[in-house]
Amino acid sequence: MTGPSTYQPRNAFLKWFERRLPILGLVHSSFVAYPTPRNLNYWWTFGGILSFMLAVQIVTGIVLVMHFTPNVDLAFNSVEHIMRDVNYGWMLRYLHSNGASMFFLAVYIHIARGMYYGSYKAPREVLWILGVIIYLLMMATGFMGYVLPWGQMSYWAATVITNLFSAIPLVGDTIVTWLWGGYAVGNPTLQRFFSLHYLLPFVIAGVVVLHVWALHVAGQNNPAGVEPQSDKDTVPFTPYATVKDAFFVALFAILYAWFVFYIPNSLGHPDNYIPANPGVTPPHIVPEWYYLPFYAILRSIPNKLLGVVALFSSILILAFLPWLDTSRVKSGNYRPMFRICFWVFIVVCIGLGYLGSKPPEGIYVITSRLFTFLYFAYFLIALPILGLIEKPLPLPHSISEAVLKKKGKAAKAAVATVAGLLVVLGGLLGAPTRASAQEEVATPPLVKWSFGGPFGHFDRAQLQRGFKVYHDVCQNCHSLKLLSFRNLAEPGGPGFSEAQIESLAAEYKVKDTNDQGETIERAARPADHFPPPFENDAQARQVTGGAIPPDMSVLAKARGFERGFPYFITDMIVQYQEAGPDYIAALMTGYENAPSGFTLPPNTFYNKYFPAHAIGMRPPLTDKQVDYPDGTPQTVEQYGKDVAAFLMWAAEPHLEARKRIGFQVIIFLIVLAGLLYFTKKKVWHEVEVPRELAHGQDPRATSM
C-alpha cells in the first residue's frame, strides 16, 4: 500500500522505463494490487462514479468552450448556437448541464455514505477534510457555470450569491464590487467567472489526487467499520473493485442518459431561457436544486449577516465532523440510536431542499427554522452526546466475521425509521401544495402532444400549420431571431422543401451593405435569420402600447407553470416536458372578461392562465383568421395548439434526434450494465463462495 512498489514489468522496454520513472508501479500499486476490504457494498462505488462524472464534465466542458463566447451580448446566443448549429452541440451541452446535477447527486450520496459509516473518523480525518474542500470547490464551480449561459436565472443567481459577501461588516461592499469588477454584475463578472469556471475543475482534479492518496494511505473504511487485519479481509482492487465500480457506473449512466435525452430541462428553471435582463428580477428566484438546502438555511434566519454565517457554517461544519462525533464506533450498523438520528438528518436535508424551492412566507418560514435547528442539532447536539450515552451493538472481530454473519434485524429497524420519516415528509410536502394552490391562476389543460414521451416526434403538418399562424399573425409583433429560414427545411422540422424556403425567404427584407458601402435592403436568403418586426424595444413599445413582445425562438422552453408536489417527481418518470407548449396553447384560449372586482391596468387584457392575469398582448387570434387549406378546424384552440407545437420545435429543433439517440444510448447501457453485472458475479464468485468451502482450496491461489 505504501513504500516502494514490488511491481516488475516483464517487457524489456517497460523495465528500462520503470527504472527511470516508476509510474507503472504507482498505477499498479494504487489501482491494481491495492487491497480493498472485501465487504464493501455498492454505496462505495460512488467514488468511482464521481471520478467518472468529473471526467465527463471536464471533457464536455472543454468542448463547449470551443463554441461559447463569454460576453454579455453574445453568451446567450452562443449557447443557443451550440444547441442549434454545432454538430451534436445539443447533446454536449445537455450532458454538461445535467452532468452537474448528476455530479452533485453522486457527491451527496458519497458524503452521506461517509457520514453513516463513520468514514471521517481516525485515521481518515485528513481524507475527509480534503473531501469537504472538493465539495466546496464543486459548489463554486457549479455556481459559476450556471452564470455562463447569461439567462435571467444566471444573472440573478450571480447577483444574489455575490451579494452574500456584502453581509461582511466594513469591507463587504468593497469585496462585492471587487468580485463584480463593476457597479453591478456585468461583462467583467461574466468573463472572470468563465475563466475561473475553466480553472476550478482542474483544481478539483488536483485535490482528488490528494484525496485518493490519503485514502490509499489510510485504507478504505468498510460497512463493518473495523480495519482489515489480514489478507483474508481484503481483495485486490483490480479486478474486484474495478468491475464492481464499472457495473455501478453503467447503472448510474442510465439515470444520467434518462435526464440528458428525455428530460434535459427538468432540473433547470424555464426563466434561464430568457436572456439576462438587469432591469427585471424574476418573481421566484431559486438556485439549482443542489444548493436548495443551504438556500433554505440562509432564508430562515431573519438577520442578513447571521443568515450568511449560518449558510457558510452549515457547509463548513462538515469539516469538524471527526471531532464532533465522540463515538469510537465507526459504522452506523452498530449504533442503534445514531442510526435514527442519521436518517432524521437525511430527511431534514431533503426537507430543507424542498423548503428552499418555496417562497419565503407563512408555514415555509417556520418549518425552515425548525429544520435549520434540526440540521445544526445533528452536528452540535446529537453527535457529541450520542457517543457518551449510546450502547453500541457488539462489533465483529474482523471483516471476514462480519461477512459471514447475516444482518437482518438492524436493517429492518432502519427501514422502518426511514419509512416513518418519509410519511412525515410526504405530509409536509402535501400540505404546502394545497396552500399554494390558492394563487388561483388556472392550470393549463394537458394537451396530448405528438412529440411527448420517449418516441415522440413532431407532426409535420402541425408544424407547417403552426408556422402559418406565426407567419400570418405572431410575426407582426414577435421576433424569431435565433431561427434561420434554412431551419424550416432541416431534418426533424416542419419539412418545407428547399424551393419553398427560397421563396419564403424572398418575402423578407434584410439589411446588408453594397459595394459602395451603403446600407441597403435586399431579399433574404435561406441562410439569413428571421428579421425582427421592430428596430428596437422603444419602437415595439410605441406600436404595441407599452408591452415588449418577447422573442419566440426559445419561448416554449422559457415558459411553464408550477407543477407542484408530487408532479415534479412523477414528471421525471413519465417524461412530462411539455409545460411550455401546454402553457402557450392555454394562453391563446385564456382570454376572458375580467371578474368583477378585478381592476385591469390600462392597455392590458384579462387572461386566466397568465400569472397575475393582466397581459399586455391583446387577444391575438380569432376563429377563421388563418386559412388552413387541409380542412383542419380553423379555431382559436387549434391555432393555439399548432403554434405551440411550432414554437416547441423552434425552441428544441433537435428534439427528434435527441429522443432517437437517447433510446439507442439507453438500450446500449442496459446491455453493458447487464454484461458487467455477470462479469462482476463471475469475478466475485470465488470471494463470495470461497473455494475452501466449496472445494477445500485456498481462494487466493487461483483468483489472481
Place this chain on the structure above:
Amino acid sequence: MSSAEPTRRDFLYIATGAVAAIGAAATLVPLIAQMNPDASTIAAGAPIEIDLAPIQEGQVIKVFWRSKPIYISHRTKKEIDEVRAVPVNSLPDPQPDQARVQQGHDAWLVVIGICTHLGCIPLAKQGDYDGWFCPCHGSQYDASGRIRRGPAPANLPIPPYKFVSDSKIQIG
C-alpha cells in the same frame, strides 16, 4: 471443474470488453464531429453571384467565398496570348490555359487566391509573368494562375463556378 468453465468465462469477459469498447468508440463520434463546420458555417458557404460588368479589361478584383479570397481577372488580349504561347510541357504543373477558363469566356480567369506552397495570398499583377507574386516565399504565377517559379508545387486552384449570363458568374 471441466475445461468448459474457463472458456465460458473468457467469452463473457471478451463480450463485456468488446461492448465497452464499442461504447467508447461511439462516444468519440460527437466529440470529433463537433469540431467540423457547424450548420451555420455550412449555410453561410452557399454560392454567391458576382456581377462582372464593372470589371475593366486588365483589372483584377478579389471577392470572398467560404472565407477564401477569389481572384477574378479580366485578362487583356496580350496576357491571353502570352500564357497560350508557353509550351505546356515546360511548366512545373503542366496545364493549358484553355483548361483553366470556361469555353467562350477566355478573358475571364477565376482562381482561388491562396498560394499552393503554404497558404499565403499572392499579390495580383506582380512578378515576372504578368500574374501573381507570393510575398511569403517568392512563388510566381502567370496570368493563367499557373506556377512558373518558386517553391509552390501546383497552379492556383479554380473554384467551382459557372456563367449565369455573359456578365455574371455564380461561385460555388
